[in-house]
Amino acid sequence: MKKTLLTLLAAAAMSASALAADIKPAIIYDLGGKFDKSFNEAAFNGAEKFKAETGIEYRDFEIANDAQREQALRRFASDGNNPIVMAGFSWAAQLEKVAAEYPDTKFAIIDMVLDKPNVRSVVFKEEEGGWLAGILAGMASKTKTVSFVGGMDIPLIHKFACGYIGGVKSLGSDYNVLEAYTGTTPDAWNDPVKGGEIAKSQFDQGSDVVYHAAGGTGVGVLQAAADAGKLGIGVDSNQNGLHPGKVLTSMVKRVDVAVYDAFMSAKDDKFQPGINVLGLKENGVDVAMDENNAPLITPEMKAAIDKARADIISGAVKVHDYMSDETCPY
Numbered sequence: 135m136k137k138t139l140l141t142l143l144a145a146a147a148m149s150a151s152a153l154a155a156d157i158k159p160a161i162i163y164d165l166g167g168k169f170d171k172s173f174n175e176a177a178f179n180g181a182e183k184f185k186a187e188t189g190i191e192y193r194d195f196e197i198a199n200d201a202q203r204e205q206a207l208r209r210f211a212s213d214g215n216n217p218i219v220m221a222g223f224s225w226a227a228q229l230e231k232v233a234a235e236y237p238d239t240k241f242a243i244i245d246m247v248l249d250k251p252n253v254r255s256v257v258f259k260e261e262e263g264g265w266l267a268g269i270l271a272g273m274a275s276k277t278k279t280v281s282f283v284g285g286m287d288i289p290l291i292h293k294f295a296c297g298y299i300g301g302v303k304s305l306g307s308d309y310n311v312l313e314a315y316t317g318t319t320p321d322a323w324n325d326p327v328k329g330g331e332i333a334k335s336q337f338d339q340g341s342d343v344v345y346h347a348a349g350g351t352g353v354g355v356l357q358a359a360a361d362a363g364k365l366g367i368g369v370d371s372n373q374n375g376l377h378p379g380k381v382l383t384s385m386v387k388r389v390d391v392a393v394y395d396a397f398m399s400a401k402d403d404k405f406q407p408g409i410n411v412l413g414l415k416e417n418g419v420d421v422a423m424d425e426n427n428a429p430l431i432t433p434e435m436k437a438a439i440d441k442a443r444a445d446i447i448s449g450a451v452k453v454h455d456y457m458s459d460e461t462c463p464y
Contacts, residue, residue, distance in 0.1 A: 157190055157400060158216055159215065160219070161177060161178070161218070162210065162218070163194065164220075164221050164349075165200075166350040167324075170323075172348075172352055173369075176390045177219070179390040180391060181397065184393070192397065200320060204232070207225070208232055215239075216240055217242060217400040217405060218241050219243075219397070222245055223243075226243065230250075233252055237252055240396075242254040245290060247409055250407070254410060255410065256412065257409065257410070257411055258419055260347075260419060261293050261456065262453050263414070264301060265451075265453045266420070266443060267298055267301060268280075268299065268301020269442055270431070270439060271298070271302055271365075273432075274382055276342055277340045277342050279310040279312065280302055280310075280345070281312035281313070281343070282311065282312070282347070283314055283336070283344060283355045284313070284314070285315070285316050285323045285346075285347060285349050285351050285352070286316070286323060289457050289460055292460070294345075295347070296454060298345050300454060316332065322351060323348065324349065326353045329354035330354035337362050343367065343382060344365070347370075347385075352373075356380075364380075365380060365381070369385050369387070370385075371384065374422055374424055379430065383430075388412065388417065388419070391412070391418070392410070392412070413446075414443055415447045420443075421439060
């Protein structure tokens with residue numbers, strides 16, 4: 135009996151090992167690096183959660199420039215990594231080529247839609263989370279002027295801005311929202327000095343709350359707000375703890391969930407290609423509440439965002455998606 139039991143246990147262990155061997159997950163980050171305190175770091179956290187829960191190691195790589203994209207993606211695919219997750223819309227052109235060459239490899243791309251039979255596209259309703267952030271910004275503002283600092287000047291980042299503007303303006307037409315972008319090249323994601331300078335300029339124009347969607351550049355925006363005695367709003371990851379009591383909230387975008395789900399579904403042989411859209415209803419976006427910003431959030435502010443969240447989920451409030459027509463009606 136004991137021998138039989140040991141045999142069964144050994145067989146089970148071998149089966150588990152075989153299952154783990156079938157999965158060689160990998161993630162490639164976008165410019166700015168995996169410790170950008172924002173988008174890439176959220177992706178890293180999702181991979182780390184998967185590793186902690188399953189014991190399965192993953193490979194990752196931080197590109198230093200755009201020229202490395204195709205080489206890195208092709209190397210991972212040729213090495214047998216599967217699934218491969220790419221953090222960021224800028225991977226689309228390279229993935230278009232490589233996915234066709236490796237039809238048996240599962241790929242996932244975040245923030246871009248690519249119609250391939252072996253690609254999962256994960257996109258978010260950033261405008262919905264931005265609406266909630268805008269309500270908080272407007273209610274916290276003493277000047278009725280708030281601001282937004284975007285990274286690269288592209289439609290996706292205008293999507294963040296437009297939802298934010300809509301949330302602010304839902305409080306009254308007398309609110310003013312300043313809007314600026316760091317640049318038009320990928321360097322815009324990793325320039326905290328310039329981010330800080332833009333934020334200071336907005337403070338000089340009367341803004342007392344600034345929301346950024348700028349990747350690593352946003353670290354400079356939040357620092358400038360803290361230094362000036364103003365309030366910052368973080369993005370993607372929960373950045374409330376970077377300057378406790380000085381960050382009003384963070385518009386959390388669950389990039390970590392997208393990475394974790396891609397890895398886990400592949401492990402469980404349930405990976406599905408196609409488009410995944412994550413908004414408030416799917417817990418894909420929200421505003422972060424924790425001990426770091428608790429003193430800043432009044433009961434009235436919490437009640438306002440709870441109502442707005444419920445209204446957006448029910449459809450009573452429809453938040454405009456800038457990318458649907460590249461206009462912002464607010």
